[in-house]
Structure formats: structure tokens, C-alpha cells
Amino acid sequence: xxxxxxxxxxxxxxxxxxxxxxxxxxxxxxxxxxxxxxxxxxxxxxxxxxxxxxxxxxxxxxxxxxxxxxxxxxxxxxxxxxxxxxxxxxxxxxxxxxxxxxxxxxxxxxxxx
Amino acid sequence: xxxxxxxxxxxxxxxxxxxxxxxxxxxxxxxxxxxxxxxxxxxxxxxxxxxxxxxxxxxxxxxxxxxxxxxxxxxxxxxxxxxxxxxxxxxxxxxxxxxxxxxxxxxxxxxxx
Numbered sequence: 001x002x003x004x005x006x007x008x009x010x011x012x013x014x015x016x017x018x019x020x021x022x023x024x025x026x027x028x029x030x031x032x033x034x035x036x037x038x039x040x041x042x043x044x045x046x047x048x049x050x051x052x053x054x055x056x057x058x059x060x061x062x063x064x065x066x067x068x069x070x071x072x073x074x075x076x077x078x079x080x081x082x083x084x085x086x087x088x089x090x091x092x093x094x095x096x097x098x099x100x101x102x103x104x105x106x107x108x109x110x111x112x113x
Numbered sequence: 114x115x116x117x118x119x120x121x122x123x124x125x126x127x128x129x130x131x132x133x134x135x136x137x138x139x140x141x142x143x144x145x146x147x148x149x150x151x152x153x154x155x156x157x158x159x160x161x162x163x164x165x166x167x168x169x170x171x172x173x174x175x176x177x178x179x180x181x182x183x184x185x186x187x188x189x190x191x192x193x194x195x196x197x198x199x200x201x202x203x204x205x206x207x208x209x210x211x212x213x214x215x216x217x218x219x220x221x222x223x224x225x226x
Contacts, residue, residue, distance in 0.1 A: 035214075040218075043214075045213040055212065056212060099143065099144055099205070101146065102146075102156075104155035104158075107154075
């Protein structure tokens with residue numbers, strides 16, 4: 001079975017641009033979460049979606065938005081990119097919400113010039 | 114903000130030795146999870162221990178949880194070079210249907226052959 005897949009794997013943008021990152025969860029998983037991991041740090045929670053509804057939001061500005069589609073795939077959008085947005089963006093899926101191990105993709109490496 | 118704090122930040126051992134990593138956290142939790150991350154890759158779930166459990170085993174891994182001290186430990190026995198990776202603890206905060214994992218900064222483990 002395929003794991004969590006993310007695209008693209010690498011992306012280079014300039015300040016002020018916007019970016020869309022995509023995630024396909026493991027088949028049957030209805031919950032998708034997004035995390036930002038800056039070099040040398042642990043992942044920071046951005047969003048959780050379950051059954052197409054936002055279930056949680058981390059301490060990130062409104063420039064960050066996300067959505068989940070009927071097939072449970074998800075997109076993370078970031079507008080007005082800043083240098084500090086350079087990071088590894090990780091998507092994780094789980095069967096449901098609550099006491100669930102998270103299954104992570106390999107992430108999208110976003111570099112802002 | 115990061116809740117879990119792993120200790121030590123870095124650990125270097127010889128193949129065959131045991132490796133112990135500790136994690137402290139600050140607030141009440143639903144469960145605590147340990148993940149492994151190889152350089153540049155996504156996180157791999159290792160063990161989930163619920164707040165009412167004290168110890169859990171999986172193969173060469175042993176996790177303990179002390180909710181009175183708000184701490185957990187991960188023991189890897191008979192380490193192998195392939196165990197070289199960063200290890201993160203994450204506390205699972207479930208409130209009002211919203212779930213998020215709060216990660217520490219991780220312990221970088223090097224197992225020398």
C-alpha cells in the first residue's frame with residue numbers, strides 16, 4: 001500500500017510569491033495534518049482536517065490556509081512568502097482523530113530566496 | 114511553542130550498546146508518541162503510549178511514561194548503525210475534537226559501527 005505522498009518534493013520561491021503544497025493520505029485515512037519543520041527543530045503543527053472540516057489550527061498567520069477534498073487529499077497554501085517560511089513541510093494522515101499514530105510523508109522542502 | 118524537551122540533544126554510542134533518550138513535557142496529555150526521522154526524510158512512528166499506561170515495548174524499543182513527573186523515556190537496546198537518526202517525542206493534545214501533536218527538538222542519535 002502507498003504511504004502518504006507529497007508533491008512537489010522541492011520548491012524554490014521568492015519573497016512575496018504564493019505556494020500550494022499537496023498531500024495524498026494513506027487510503028482509508030480521513031484525517032490530514034500539516035506541520036512545518038525548520039532546520040534543527042521539531043515539527044510545528046499548522047492545521048488538522050478531518051472529514052473535510054478544519055479541526056485544529058496552530059499558531060501561524062492567516063497567510064497560511066489549507067483545505068481537504070472529498071477524496072481526503074489536502075492542499076496547504078501560503079501567501080506572501082517570507083524568508084522565514086523556508087522549511088520542510090510535512091503532511092501526516094491518520095484513520096481518525098484521537099489516540100492515533102500519525103503517518104508522515106517525506107515532506108516538501110520549500111526554499112525562499 | 115514546543116512542549117516536549119528531549120535530553121540529551123545528541124548521543125553517540127557504539128553498535129550493540131543501549132541508547133536512552135528522555136522527554137519532559139509541561140501540560141496534561143492524552144498520549145505521548147515517539148518518532149524517528151532519518152536525515153531529510155519524514156517521521157516514522159515508533160510507539161504510542163496512552164496517559165494511563167506506564168510502560169510499552171515494541172521489539173528493541175521500550176518506552177516508559179511517568180505522568181506525575183511529566184516525563185517519558187525511550188530505550189533502544191542492542192543498537193545498530195541503522196538506528197542512527199533523530200528521535201522526537203510528541204505529546205498529543207486532544208481538546209474539543211481538535212488534535213495536535215506538540216514535538217520537542219529531538220535527540221540526534223549516532224550509532225558507530
